[in-house]
Amino acid sequence: MAIKLVDAHIHLSDPDFDKELSYIIAFLKNSNMILLSNSMDLESSIKTLELSKSLQGKLLPFVGIHPWSAQNENLENFEVFLNKEKNLINGIGEIGLDRKYAQNEEAYKRQVSVFEKQLEFAEKLEKPVSIHSRGSQKDVIDIVSSFELKGVLLHWFSGDYQQLNRAMDKDYYVSFGPTIIYSKRSRDLAERASKDLILTETDGPVRYACFDNKPALPTFLPSVVFALSSIIKLNFYETAELVLKNSSSYMNMKL
Ligand SMILES: [Zn+2]
Numbered sequence: 067m068a069i070k071l072v073d074a075h076i077h078l079s080d081p082d083f084d085k086e087l088s089y090i091i092a093f094l095k096n097s098n099m100i101l102l103s104n105s106m107d108l109e110s111s112i113k114t115l116e117l118s119k120s121l122q123g124k125l126l127p128f129v130g131i132h133p134w135s136a137q138n139e140n141l142e143n144f145e146v147f148l149n150k151e152k153n154l155i156n157g158i159g160e161i162g163l164d165r166k167y168a169q170n171e172e173a174y175k176r177q178v179s180v181f182e183k184q185l186e187f188a189e190k191l192e193k194p195v196s197i198h199s200r201g202s203q204k205d206v207i208d209i210v211s212s213f214e215l216k217g218v219l220l221h222w223f224s225g226d227y228q229q230l231n232r233a234m235d236k237d238y239y240v241s242f243g244p245t246i247i248y249s250k251r252s253r254d255l256a257e258r259a260s261k262d263l264i265l266t267e268t269d270g271p272v273r274y275a276c277f278d279n280k281p282a283l284p285t286f287l288p289s290v291v292f293a294l295s296s297i298i299k300l301n302f303y304e305t306a307e308l309v310l311k312n313s314s315s316y317m318n319m320k321l
Contacts, residue, residue, distance in 0.1 A: 072313040075221040075267035079113035082271035104160040107135040128159035136180040158188040159196025203229040217316040241265040
């Protein structure tokens with residue numbers, strides 16, 4: 067049986083994929099890849115959900131309001147959508163905090179309140195969350211700790227070692243993408259993370275120098291798994307099996 071690879075964080079609804087979308091869908095239908103596809107706002111959440119219908123079981127939809135969109139999105143409209151579609155939704159994401167997207171303290175407070183509200187939804191609906199924590203790892207861990215959540219992923223983890231240890235103590239998952247191919251800092255973090263809490267991702271359509279700055283595709287995933295295998299000192303297949311097992315635990319379902 068071919069091994070399944072899991073992209074724990076990608077944005078297939080992103081317009082950067084539009085031109086190639088039919089090719090990507092055809093590829094995924096015949097592949098053994100599973101994507102946890104994240105959203106940025108209500109519009110992309112609706113699109114992600116639509117995509118999941120044509121990729122049953124291969125694309126698991128995450129809906130949410132990203133800190134990037136926190137200032138302008140209407141949370142009430144999002145809540146109505148969420149409650150209507152809750153049975154078709156696999157998780158809440160991408161949600162989180164990022165001071166880079168907040169011009170002032172007031173804007174950051176708005177991010178925090180949008181984040182907390184979505185964590186409440188996730189708690190109530192018993193859905194896993196996919197979290198953006200760049201530069202805000204401490205605040206994110208402080209806030210998330212006060213909720214009873216089913217599965218927590220700090221995607222593209224880039225905090226310091228102390229924050230990593232805090233996340234590991236709380237059984238939060240961390241995911242690593244193409245940066246572990248070329249960045250010593252990312253590789254060091256992956257090496258120190260608990261093996262049972264590591265997931266793989268592309269965060270497509272983010273562009274990486276090692277892939278000629280083209281939008282990251284699910285097809286980059288084997289390279290990420292291979293890089294991870296050299297860091298955690300397992301072979302490729304053992305690494306893929308481990309990540310599949312971790313992803314199932316995070317999602318609270320068999321993938
Ligand atoms: Zn993302």
